[in-house]
Amino acid sequence: MLKGNNVVLIAVGDELIAGLKKEANISWLSAELMLRGQDVVAMEVIPDQEEVLVDMLDRWAGRVALIVISGGLGPTHDDRTREAIAKFLGLPLVAEKDVYDRIISRYPAELKESLERSGERQAYIPSGAQPILNPLGSALGFSIDFKGTKIFALPGVPQEFREMARVVLDFFKKDDEVCVGLCKVVGWPEIKLKDHIANIIREFPANVMFLPEPNIVTVAIKGPKHIVATLQGKLMKLMKGDILPENASSLEDAVVKLASKLNISLAFAESCTGGMVGESVTRIPGASSVFAGSAVCYSNEAKEAVLGVPREVIEQFGAVSEECAVAMARGAANIFKANCSASVTGIAGPSGGSERKPVGTVCFAVTCFQRCKSWTRHLQGDRETIRLWSNNIALEAVWRELKDLAEKSGRNEGSN
Amino acid sequence: MLKGNNVVLIAVGDELIAGLKKEANISWLSAELMLRGQDVVAMEVIPDQEEVLVDMLDRWAGRVALIVISGGLGPTHDDRTREAIAKFLGLPLVAEKDVYDRIISRYPAELKESLERSGERQAYIPSGAQPILNPLGSALGFSIDFKGTKIFALPGVPQEFREMARVVLDFFKKDDEVCVGLCKVVGWPEIKLKDHIANIIREFPANVMFLPEPNIVTVAIKGPKHIVATLQGKLMKLMKGDILPENASSLEDAVVKLASKLNISLAFAESCTGGMVGESVTRIPGASSVFAGSAVCYSNEAKEAVLGVPREVIEQFGAVSEECAVAMARGAANIFKANCSASVTGIAGPSGGSERKPVGTVCFAVTCFQRCKSWTRHLQGDRETIRLWSNNIALEAVWRELKDLAEKSGRNEGSN
Numbered sequence: 001m002l003k004g005n006n007v008v009l010i011a012v013g014d015e016l017i018a019g020l021k022k023e024a025n026i027s028w029l030s031a032e033l034m035l036r037g038q039d040v041v042a043m044e045v046i047p048d049q050e051e052v053l054v055d056m057l058d059r060w061a062g063r064v065a066l067i068v069i070s071g072g073l074g075p076t077h078d079d080r081t082r083e084a085i086a087k088f089l090g091l092p093l094v095a096e097k098d099v100y101d102r103i104i105s106r107y108p109a110e111l112k113e114s115l116e117r118s119g120e121r122q123a124y125i126p127s128g129a130q131p132i133l134n135p136l137g138s139a140l141g142f143s144i145d146f147k148g149t150k151i152f153a154l155p156g157v158p159q160e161f162r163e164m165a166r167v168v169l170d171f172f173k174k175d176d177e178v179c180v181g182l183c184k185v186v187g188w189p190e191i192k193l194k195d196h197i198a199n200i201i202r203e204f205p206a207n208v209m210f211l212p213e214p215n216i217v218t219v220a221i222k223g224p225k226h227i228v229a230t231l232q233g234k235l236m237k238l239m240k241g242d243i244l245p246e247n248a249s250s251l252e253d254a255v256v257k258l259a260s261k262l263n264i265s266l267a268f269a270e271s272c273t274g275g276m277v278g279e280s281v282t283r284i285p286g287a288s289s290v291f292a293g294s295a296v297c298y299s300n301e302a303k304e305a306v307l308g309v310p311r312e313v314i315e316q317f318g319a320v321s322e323e324c325a326v327a328m329a330r331g332a333a334n335i336f337k338a339n340c341s342a343s344v345t346g347i348a349g350p351s352g353g354s355e356r357k358p359v360g361t362v363c364f365a366v367t368c369f370q371r372c373k374s375w376t377r378h379l380q381g382d383r384e385t386i387r388l389w390s391n392n393i394a395l396e397a398v399w400r401e402l403k404d405l406a407e408k409s410g411r412n413e414g415s416n
Numbered sequence: 417m418l419k420g421n422n423v424v425l426i427a428v429g430d431e432l433i434a435g436l437k438k439e440a441n442i443s444w445l446s447a448e449l450m451l452r453g454q455d456v457v458a459m460e461v462i463p464d465q466e467e468v469l470v471d472m473l474d475r476w477a478g479r480v481a482l483i484v485i486s487g488g489l490g491p492t493h494d495d496r497t498r499e500a501i502a503k504f505l506g507l508p509l510v511a512e513k514d515v516y517d518r519i520i521s522r523y524p525a526e527l528k529e530s531l532e533r534s535g536e537r538q539a540y541i542p543s544g545a546q547p548i549l550n551p552l553g554s555a556l557g558f559s560i561d562f563k564g565t566k567i568f569a570l571p572g573v574p575q576e577f578r579e580m581a582r583v584v585l586d587f588f589k590k591d592d593e594v595c596v597g598l599c600k601v602v603g604w605p606e607i608k609l610k611d612h613i614a615n616i617i618r619e620f621p622a623n624v625m626f627l628p629e630p631n632i633v634t635v636a637i638k639g640p641k642h643i644v645a646t647l648q649g650k651l652m653k654l655m656k657g658d659i660l661p662e663n664a665s666s667l668e669d670a671v672v673k674l675a676s677k678l679n680i681s682l683a684f685a686e687s688c689t690g691g692m693v694g695e696s697v698t699r700i701p702g703a704s705s706v707f708a709g710s711a712v713c714y715s716n717e718a719k720e721a722v723l724g725v726p727r728e729v730i731e732q733f734g735a736v737s738e739e740c741a742v743a744m745a746r747g748a749a750n751i752f753k754a755n756c757s758a759s760v761t762g763i764a765g766p767s768g769g770s771e772r773k774p775v776g777t778v779c780f781a782v783t784c785f786q787r788c789k790s791w792t793r794h795l796q797g798d799r800e801t802i803r804l805w806s807n808n809i810a811l812e813a814v815w816r817e818l819k820d821l822a823e824k825s826g827r828n829e830g831s832n
Contacts, residue, residue, distance in 0.1 A: 015625045017456050018596060019447025020636050022438070027461075031435025040433050041468055045443075045459040052457055059475060078623070114611055159797075180434060195530055207494070209431045220436050268712075274698025275691030278712040282690025285766055285799055287714070293722065294712035296684075296694040302709040302752050306722070336718050350701055383701055 006064040007033055010044045010056055012072035012081055013156055017047045025070040025161040029168070035180065036172035038066070048072060053084035061088070062147035068168055071156025073139040075118035081153050086126040089146060093124040096131045096140060103138050125153075132167055136160045143167070181228040183219040183235050184244040186251065186396050190217050197235060204231045214385065215392035216244075216251060241403070251395040252280040258402040259290040259340070262409070266398065267338035268294035269307055269328035271319065271345040272362065276391045292336035297328070307331030320345050320357055322374035325365035329374075333367050340368040340401055342394045346379075348386045362390045368401040422480040423449055426460045426472055428488035428497055429572055433463045441486040441570075441577040445584070450638075451596065452588035454482070464488060469500035477504070478563035484584055487572025489555040491534035497569050502542040505562060509540040512547045512556060519554050541569075548583055552576045559583070597644040599635040599651050600660040602667065602812050606633050613651060620647045630801065631808035632660075632667060657819070667811040668696040674818040675706040675756070678825070682814065683754035684710035685723055685744035687735065687761040688778065692807045708752035713744070723747030736761050736773055738790035741781035745790075749783050756784040756817055758810045762795075764802045778806045784817040 009026035016023050023045055030040045041064065046052045053072070060067055072081030086093050100123035104115050115138055125131055125142040132141035132154070139155040141164050154164045185193055190212040197219070201208050206223030208231075219235065221228045236243055248254035259266055268277045278294030281287050295306050300319055303309040309327040317323040328343035346362025353359035360381070365374040377393060379386045425442035432439050439461055446456045457480065462468045469488070476483055488497030502509050516539035520531050531554055541547055541558040548557035548570070555571040557580050570580045601609055606628040613635070617624050622639030624647075635651065637644045652659055664670035675682055684693045694710030697703050711722050716735055719725040725743040733739040744759035762778025769775035776797070781790040793809060795802045 014623065014638075015627050015636065016443070017446055017459065018450050018625070018636065018638070019443055020596075020598075020625065020634065021627050023443065027432070027435055027439065030433055034434050039463075041463065041465075042472075043433065043461040045461075047455075047457065049457075056458075111607060114607060180436075191527060191530065207430065209434075209436065211431055211437050218436065220431065220434065222430070222434070270691070270694075272698075273695070274703070274707075275686070275694025275710050275712060278686075278691025278714075279689070279695050282688075282712075282714065282803075283800065287690070288768075291690075292713075292715045293718040294691050295722070296691060296698075296710035296712065297708075298694075298698065298704055299708045299752075305753070306709065306711070306751050335722050336715075337721070352704075384699065387698075 005038050007038045007040045007066045007068070008042050008044065008060045008064050009040060009068050009070070010046060010053070011070045011156070012046055012048060012053060014048045014078065016045045016071075024158055025156060025165075026068070028162065029068060029070075029165055032165075032169055033172070036169065036174050037178050038172060048078040048080055050080040050084045050087065053081060054088045057085065057088040057151070061149045061151065064149055066150050066152070066168070068152045068154065068165070070154055070161050073122070073141065073153060073155045075122050075139070079121070082121075082124055082126070085129075085144070085151065085153060089126055089144065091126040091128060094127045095119075095123045096125055097123060099123075099131045099133055099140060103134060103140070107138075132164055134160055134164060136163055141167075177224055178222065179225050179228055181221045181232045183221070183232060183239070184248070184250075185217045185219060185239055186242050186244060186399070187215060188217060188242060193217055193219075197238065200234050200238065201231070206231055213392075214388040215396060241400075244399075250280075251392055251399060253284050255395055255399050255402065256281060256284040256287050256290055258399065258406060260286070262402060262405055264290065264340055264402060264405070265292050265336075265338040266290050267292045267332040267336035267341040268394070269332035269341065269343040270294055270296045271298060271303070271328070271343075272348040273344045273387050273391050273394070274298065276387055277342070277344065277394055280391060280395065292338045295328075295332055295335065303328060306335070308334065318357070320347055320361055320363055322363045322365065322376060325363040326367075326372060326374050329365035329367045329372065340366070340398055342366045342398050344390045344394050346386070346390055348383045348390075350383060360386055362386065362393075364390075364394055364397060366394075366397040366401055368405065371401070373397070421454050423454045423456045423482045423484070424458050424460065424476045424480050425456060425484050425486070426462060426469070427486045427572070428462055428464060428469060430464045430494065432461050432487075440574055441572060441581075442484065444578065445484060445486075445581055448581075448585055449588070452585065452590050453594050454588060464494040464496055466496040466500045466503065469497065470504045473501065473504040473567070477565045477567065480565055482566050482568075482584070484568045484570065484581070486570055486577050489538070489557065489569060489571045491538050491555070495537070498537075498540055498542070501545075501560070501567065501569060505542060505560065507542040507544060510543045511535075511539045512541055513539060515539075515547045515549055515556060519550060519556070523554070548580055550576055550580060552579055557583075593640055594638065595641050595644055597637045597648045599637070599648060599655070600664070600666075601633045601635060601655055602658050602660065602815070603631060604633060604658060609633055609635075613654065616650050616654065617647070622647055629808075630804040631812060657816075660815075666696075667808055667815060669700050671811055671815050671818065672697060672700040672703050672706055674815065674822060676702065678818060678821055680706065680756055680818060680821065681708050681752075681754040682706050683708045683748040683752035683757040684810070685748035685757065685759040686710055686712045687714060687719070687744070687759075688764040689760045689803050689806050689810070690714065692803055693758070693760065693810055696807060696811065708754045711744075711748055711751065719744060719747075722751070724750065734773070736763055736777055736779055738779045738781065738792060741779040742788060742790050745781035745783045745788065756782070756814060758782045758814050760806045760810050762802070762806055764799045764806075766799060776802055778802065778809075780806075780810055780813060782810075782813040782817055784821065787817070789813070 129144035333341035349359035749757035765775035
């Protein structure tokens with residue numbers, strides 16, 4: 001089973017096991033190594049216990065090409081990675097004072113005392129190991145060989161881990177043969193999408209995964225480069241209008257890129273999403289060239305005062321109504337002087353639902369120049385799920401409006 | 417090393433290894449099991465490869481009390497968990513038609529055909545295993561014993577996994593002896609905090625972890641109940657004003673709870689956070705009783721038109737200035753008719769910085785009735801990190817203002 005390019009990644013930390021912190025180091029490294037043609041056979045999260053790490057090393061060292069360990073190199077006594085590796089290899093720990101002094105010299109005077117104390121542990125690595133300088137923090141990393149397995153130990157602080165893991169990644173070039181292609185399909189339920197494209201997928205010797213998120217399913221295709229490209233092309237053709245362009249990593253990214261290209265300004269009016277739509281869009285660097293703003297109006301008074309929603313609309317139809325959504329979207333376009341706008345108003349729960357408008361009822365509107373559309377969705381799930389779906393439904397609507405504009409302007413240009 | 421209450425959790429899925437999806441099932445279960453006094457010795461993420469799972473079972477079965485496997489029970493050919501367990505145990509797979517029929521009967525007619533086809537795989541479990549009904553999806557779960565180890569296999573769809581994992585959790589009551597206590601410390605750099613409380617912690621036989629997030633460090637204390645309570649009490653006394661109340665799970669939660677208690681309405685004006693502050697606050701159910709709204713004004717025009725920031729302020733001091741922050745906060749309080757407001761305006765990068773105002777320069781203001789404060793921070797990190805810090809700094813400021821109000825009203829009440 002285990003061959004030359006097999007990799008095992010180990011994250012050490014009680015806080016990971018206790019669910020108090022999300023593991024993000026080895027899962028990131030795993031993705032990077034996969035893109036470089038390495039086979040990750042296991043990602044292991046273990047507690048800060050020397051004997052568990054020794055047991056893991058005993059299991060994998062000599063069987064795989066590479067083991068990378070994240071964490072357990074800090075200054076406190078529950079940091080046991082150094083000791084575990086030294087114990088497993090039967091080697092003493094020795095101080096790398098020179099490298100550690102270089103680390104300490106970077107720090108301001110006020111922190112030096114704590115760091116010098118920490119050096120009594122942090123400067124030590126197994127005898128014969130290569131120290132790896134930490135350019136961002138104070139814990140030393142190191143690498144050492146054992147029976148054909150290269151073992152790396154790197155600190156668990158995310159920025160430090162990623163920076164120092166370059167030493168690992170530099171071994172491997174990105175693999176030109178095997179690659180992963182992504183098709184992000186908007187607005188399809190996963191099970192329907194699977195049925196719809198099952199026949200096409202079956203024709204290709206590629207590994208296809210479906211990754212559902214709210215209102216968007218990522219189809220990930222792993223295989224030889226030319227097969228991935230052909231299959232992606234077929235899906236693009238079949239699903240035309242529902243796949244995000246390849247250069248877009250998310251709906252908000254597609255929206256910002258297309259609006260930039262068309263020189264369209266955007267605004268939002270949000271109630272139950274509470275700012276999520278604006279936050280999503282501004283996650284994209286360069287959003288400032290198209291995003292004017294978002295009015296988060298939670299209270300009815302704010303909907304009236306800030307967005308100019310007529311009081312009668314709220315009184316007659318309620319704040320969760322298409323009528324109110326339309327007035328909100330028009331209001332946002334108006335106060336932010338934007339070409340396109342979208343609004344979301346709904347009941348995210350857990351309370352606030354009624355028989356006629358249960359939790360999950362969300363009304364939307366989108367305006368684009370003179371056009372205006374509104375619609376209602378009945379969403380399932382908890383508060384956060386309903387908010388995420390609402391966010392992505394609003395963004396989908398804006399994306400489709402922008403695509404329409406792009407097609408029309410393309411057609412006009414073509415006919416001139 | 418391995419004893420009666422040791423647990424190993426395994427998540428199966430190429431998408432997890434490829435970094436396309438974040439593992440959230442076994443890390444959640446791990447936390448739940450820890451609270452019930454179980455020792456999780458490893459969480460393992462492995463690819464959809466039968467032989468890797470067989471290898472894992474070979475390693476752990478018979479050595480630990482419990483193994484829970486998430487994923488690999490779906491209808492497609494890359495779902496190999498059933499086969500791997502049957503192979504490891506040397507048992508045939510048998511169909512549980514009755515249970516599967518109960519599952520199918522729940523579905524609408526349009527999906528039945530796909531499901532009946534899927535039954536050719538999804539209805540099968542190892543001979544002698546106990547089927548576990550899936551109340552939310554179509555994949556069957558099961559449990560089986562082997563040499564003193566109870567093995568559970570559950571589907572990887574998050575809602576289904578959590579629902580069906582109740583069968584596992586029901587074995588264990590929450591442990592009254594061992595517990596985890598959290599102290600969330602606001603506004604302290606981790607290394608300073610560690611030095612500050614090192615002496616107190618040393619006195620107690622508890623396992624203490626530090627979990628830094630932007631502008632907040634969670635001190636997690638695991639140990640016998642009375643020791644955790646005593647240590648928490650000591651920390652609360654020492655750090656008084658900087659620890660969130662025990663009933664608050666986050667800064668936004670503390671803000672919403674305290675504002676509700678004081679009957680104070682809140683508003684925000686956001687530039688670089690793009691809606692994140694509003695989004696954070698509205699994540700808390702019941703936020704509608706205190707949150708009026710947030711004006712996300714990215715463009716200078718929107719800052720003028722929506723928030724009423726005087727054009728001269730932007731011309732003279734720039735949009736990233738304390739003067740602008742003050743005008744934004746006052747504007748938000750004004751348009752949303754709120755008692756307290758906070759504003760954030762800064763340069764999140766990667767572009768937009770200058771020598772005098774580099775990327776990471778963020779200006780804040782907070783108003784509370786007549787009071788108004790403003791200040792500037794120079795934050796480090798990438799765009800998302802700077803935005804997260806900004807969010808939590810603004811929330812901290814509101815929290816501290818509310819605490820001041822609470823103390824004053826307490827004092828007034830006391831003196832009456």
